[in-house]
Amino acid sequence: MVITRTPLRISFTGSGTDLPAYYERDFGAVLSTTVDKYLYVTVKTHSPLFGEAIRLNYSESERVQQVDQLKHPIARETLRLFDIREHLYISTVADLPGFSGLGSSSSFAVGLLHAVHLLLGQRPTPAQLAEEAARIEIEILRRPIGKQDHYAAAFGGMNLFRFNKDGKTDVIPVRLGRKKQEALFDHLLFFHTGLSHDSGSVLSEQQAKIGARLEVLASMRDQVFTLREMLEKGMDFEALGRLIDEGWRMKRRLASTVSNGHIDQWYERGLNAGAYGGKLLGAGGGGFFMFVVPPMRQESVRAALSELTEVPMGYGDDGSKVIFSC
Numbered sequence: 001m002v003i004t005r006t007p008l009r010i011s012f013t014g015s016g017t018d019l020p021a022y023y024e025r026d027f028g029a030v031l032s033t034t035v036d037k038y039l040y041v042t043v044k045t046h047s048p049l050f051g052e053a054i055r056l057n058y059s060e061s062e063r064v065q066q067v068d069q070l071k072h073p074i075a076r077e078t079l080r081l082f083d084i085r086e087h088l089y090i091s092t093v094a095d096l097p098g099f100s101g102l103g104s105s106s107s108f109a110v111g112l113l114h115a116v117h118l119l120l121g122q123r124p125t126p127a128q129l130a131e132e133a134a135r136i137e138i139e140i141l142r143r144p145i146g147k148q149d150h151y152a153a154a155f156g157g158m159n160l161f162r163f164n165k166d167g168k169t170d171v172i173p174v175r176l177g178r179k180k181q182e183a184l185f186d187h188l189l190f191f192h193t194g195l196s197h198d199s200g201s202v203l204s205e206q207q208a209k210i211g212a213r214l215e216v217l218a219s220m221r222d223q224v225f226t227l228r229e230m231l232e233k234g235m236d237f238e239a240l241g242r243l244i245d246e247g248w249r250m251k252r253r254l255a256s257t258v259s260n261g262h263i264d265q266w267y268e269r270g271l272n273a274g275a276y277g278g279k280l281l282g283a284g285g286g287g288f289f290m291f292v293v294p295p296m297r298q299e300s301v302r303a304a305l306s307e308l309t310e311v312p313m314g315y316g317d318d319g320s321k322v323i324f325s326c
Helices: 073-080 104-119 126-140 148-155 178-186 199-208 214-233 237-251 261-272 295-304
Strands: 002-013 028-045 054-057 061-064 088-094 158-163 169-173 188-192 277-280 288-292 321-325
Touching: 002 104, 002 148, 002 214, 002 237, 028 104, 028 148, 028 214, 073 104, 073 126, 088 104, 104 126, 104 148, 104 321, 126 148, 126 169, 148 158, 148 169, 158 214, 178 188, 188 295, 214 237, 237 277, 237 288, 261 277, 261 288, 261 295
Parallel strands: 054 088
Antiparallel strands: 002 028, 002 321, 028 088, 028 158, 054 061, 158 169, 188 288, 277 288
16 A cells, blocks of 8 residues: 655746647746645555455545546546556545645646555656656646646645746756745735636636737746745745736736636735735636735735635645555
8 A cells, every 4th residue: 555645736926838838839937836735645455355446536436347437537547557457446635625726636646646656666756757647637638737736746845847848847946945935934825715716718718828928928937037036035025925916917818717806806805905916826717815915914814805714824845755655
């Protein structure tokens, strides 16, 4: 049996430039960090006495005799990559629900790949896990997503990811030190909107409009390098909030489904209550808000957004890791 723990992530800026339709024209870049919220995957050999070859538990439960019979697309295509002869039991649980803009589907892909590799006695590198997971979701399942989530889940920590025209990805760690990490998260508030986050529909529209949005995407990509310098040289949180606000306003121009009236109203209420800036995490349309707020104004922002659910989050150092193996 193998149990993996794979982190969820928050992305500060550059999202959208990790789509192949963009970085194959011009390089893309994203700056993100993993957080202390995780997705856990258990994979173990399964006794034939149970009557099924594969049992898969997630929000549903599947019991099948062959891999091709699995309905869960990531699980099905992941197992197809391996020559597995044993019966398998697979289960997954997470600290936060899916469709929240935290990259959970990619974390599941990375965590499942990691667990199966280990079960077969193989020790994959983070880059291998990221590329295999991206191949499953982007090339095999043809989901209109980018590669940032797979790399964040596999490597962990705060990183600048550069997506090159040749398809290769550079991983550039952003090293803040413990005190700066704590100061950063002391200025971040996270609220779940309660709205379902359908990244597929948002990103499909965004991808179709990329040719007309190249200038906006280039500006969002360039923000990544400004933000890295800002974080590494000092901690001007008002400037950080303004930059993230600018990025969010640009992102809303990428697709009509990135925001809506409810989201815009909540966002303006957060700003009026004292936030320096913020954004929806992930592709948009729902999920989590992230606001940059000085500590003395946080109670005011909480009161202004009292109908939303606040979820505290902290910095997460680790990428996907094995927490149990026997």
